[in-house]
Amino acid sequence: MNINLxxxxxxxxxxxxxxxxxxxxEQLKEALGKQRxxxxxxxxxxxxxxxxxxxxxxxxxxxxxxxESINLKxxxxxxxxxxxxxxxxxxxxxVIPVQVAKGxxxxxxxxxxxxxxxxxxRLLVQMPVTPVLATKDDIVASIERVFSQATAAKAAxxxxxxxxxxxxxxxxxxxxxxxxxxxxxxxxxxENAVRSGASDVHIEPNHDxxxxxxxxxxxxxxVLSTSLGTHGAxxxxxxxxxxxxxxxxxxxxxxxxxxxxxxxxxxxxxxxxPTTYGEKVVMRxxxxxxxxxGKENLGFSAGDLDIFGRMIxxxxxIILVTGPTGSGKTxxxxxxxxxxxxxxxxxxxxxxxxxxxxxxxxxxxxxxxxGLTFASGLRAILRQxxxxxxxxxxxxxxxxxxxARAALTGHLVLSTLHTNDAPxxxxxxxxxxxxxxxxxxxxxxxxxxxxxxxxxxxxxEKYEAGEREKRILRHPLDAPLALTKGAxxxxxxxxxxKGRIGVYEMMEVGKEHRLLIDRRSPTDELRDTAISLxxxxxxxxxxxxxxxxxxxxxxxxxxxYTA
Numbered sequence: 001m002n003i004n005l006x007x008x009x010x011x012x013x014x015x016x017x018x019x020x021x022x023x024x025x026e027q028l029k030e031a032l033g034k035q036r037x038x039x040x041x042x043x044x045x046x047x048x049x050x051x052x053x054x055x056x057x058x059x060x061x062x063x064x065x066x067x068e069s070i071n072l073k074x075x076x077x078x079x080x081x082x083x084x085x086x087x088x089x090x091x092x093x094x095v096i097p098v099q100v101a102k103g104x105x106x107x108x109x110x111x112x113x114x115x116x117x118x119x120x121x122r123l124l125v126q127m128p129v130t131p132v133l134a135t136k137d138d139i140v141a142s143i144e145r146v147f148s149q150a151t152a153a154k155a156a157x158x159x160x161x162x163x164x165x166x167x168x169x170x171x172x173x174x175x176x177x178x179x180x181x182x183x184x185x186x187x188x189x190x191e192n193a194v195r196s197g198a199s200d201v202h203i204e205p206n207h208d209x210x211x212x213x214x215x216x217x218x219x220x221x222x223v224l225s226t227s228l229g230t231h232g233a234x235x236x237x238x239x240x241x242x243x244x245x246x247x248x249x250x251x252x253x254x255x256x257x258x259x260x261x262x263x264x265x266x267x268x269x270x271x272x273x274p275t276t277y278g279e280k281v282v283m284r285x286x287x288x289x290x291x292x293x294g295k296e297n298l299g300f301s302a303g304d305l306d307i308f309g310r311m312i313x314x315x316x317x318i319i320l321v322t323g324p325t326g327s328g329k330t331x332x333x334x335x336x337x338x339x340x341x342x343x344x345x346x347x348x349x350x351x352x353x354x355x356x357x358x359x360x361x362x363x364x365x366x367x368x369x370x371g372l373t374f375a376s377g378l379r380a381i382l383r384q385x386x387x388x389x390x391x392x393x394x395x396x397x398x399x400x401x402x403x404a405r406a407a408l409t410g411h412l413v414l415s416t417l418h419t420n421d422a423p424x425x426x427x428x429x430x431x432x433x434x435x436x437x438x439x440x441x442x443x444x445x446x447x448x449x450x451x452x453x454x455x456x457x458x459x460x461e462k463y464e465a466g467e468r469e470k471r472i473l474r475h476p477l478d479a480p481l482a483l484t485k486g487a488x489x490x491x492x493x494x495x496x497x498k499g500r501i502g503v504y505e506m507m508e509v510g511k512e513h514r515l516l517i518d519r520r521s522p523t524d525e526l527r528d529t530a531i532s533l534x535x536x537x538x539x540x541x542x543x544x545x546x547x548x549x550x551x552x553x554x555x556x557x558x559x560x561y562t563a
Contacts, residue, residue: 191261192214202220241257243255304536319444328502336390348386403415404439421537460487504541513526
């Protein structure tokens with residue numbers, strides 16, 4: 001790539017876009033006016049104002065200047081090379097060094113015509129710089145990835161050095177939990193977890209080190225391992241932020257932290273547990289922006305969407321959502337409430353905790369210490385003239401019976417239950433002591449679900465299935481079968497997966513089911529009847545998502561039964 005930087009200095013982006021026919025003179029004048037008032041670069045104004053697309057900008061720069069573009073999701077910035085410039089310089093100019101080749105530094109830039117940025121980087125690295133175009137979002141994500149873990153590791157080292165000679169034999173209570181390195185370490189750890197899309201952060205002491213792991217798409221991955229000497233101050237810092245007692249280390253404690261990351265309000269539920277080497281801290285990340293998922297994006301098939309619509313259209317009865325912890329039950333409940341929410345209905349929820357603030361819905365937080373349990377709260381709710389009631393979880397026979405009777409008296413009740421499949425929910429409620437006639441006359445339907453990881457859209461590729469895979473999928477061994485997998489790239493942290501989607505089993509309760517429930521028929525009989533009436537089992541829904549290239553066979557086997 002040969003670029004005459006002196007020649008480029010005389011060219012202006014707006015003129016090039018007009019010459020290429022992407023915008024006209026009038027649009028350019030309008031954008032320049034906005035640029036002066038907003039104080040932003042012209043490219044930013046044009047992109048944010050919808051005058052041009054990223055594709056337009058890439059095409060013009062490539063054809064008129066010979067400046068190439070780079071996809072940082074596919075071609076990751078080498079961390080060692082990226083750190084050749086300081087983080088503040090990378091953020092100020094929105095640039096990231098990608099690699100060094102033939103004595104030149106390949107520099108990904110939001111604006112490859114920014115001579116000031118190129119000059120600053122060239123003077124710092126003392127080598128020629130070759131600019132390439134990348135999107136602002138990709139560059140910022142690369143900066144976060146490259147520098148956040150380094151920031152945490154450096155903060156841990158700084159703390160150990162600053163406390164050298166003091167850590168041995170010193171009680172955690174007397175450590176400086178507000179010291180700059182510890183604050184940086186905790187803050188960068190939390191920010192990195194949120195930006196990685198993690199659902200949980202684990203801070204664990206071992207015999208000689210402190211390990212930090214985050215759970216992304218249901219799988220734990222280690223992000224930091226440092227001296228055990230930092231653990232006492234880190235755990236105490238988190239406890240201070242959560243309003244917990246830092247002097248009490250013998251019993252578990254629970255608390256809550258509110259933080260803001262990238263202009264998003266993040267709610268952290270903190271839990272501490274005494275272990276052999278110190279307190280283990282686990283923080284559940286509740287990113288409220290992730291709860292508003294439309295029913296079309298949950299992963300329902302066309303048939304399941306129809307059943308979903310019929311269930312929530314019923315004026316009264318119980319709809320149960322079942323599955324293990326972390327299977328997306330709450331998100332499904334919120335999607336139901338979103339569909340049902342209007343000014344003509346009085347909707348009240350009873351949750352532990354309230355995970356998302358929904359406009360127009362009355363939400364109540366469980367407070368067991370104050371005597372507000374699911375059972376007592378549900379009794380109180382029924383005196384509030386509700387049309388629709390959402391109970392976060394049915395945990396005992398009292399709550400189950402009140403919910404069933406509420407459904408019989410004209411209320412629509414939504415709740416969750418921990419069972420392996422949809423038919424098993426009936427046996428679970430009967431085991432709680434609820435009479436079968438109450439269940440059969442109030443139950444509308446049951447949604448069982450799991451979450452599977454989706455194949456990364458950037459590195460997904462087709463491959464020919466082997467004999468084992470064909471056998472599992474019950475495909476003829478002599479017939480070809482193309483499946484999809486992720487090769488692994490920077491975008492998905494080289495896992496081959498990015499994001500999760502639900503697999504479902506929806507049992508709509510009809511006359512046949514009610515007769516079986518009244519007779520206390522075994523779960524297998526209830527399941528066979530449901531399948532004969534059209535219910536698609538969990539494994540079948542996962543199977544279809546494997547064949548359609550949404551997920552992999554390994555994910556299907558991980559979360560479903562292939563009976």
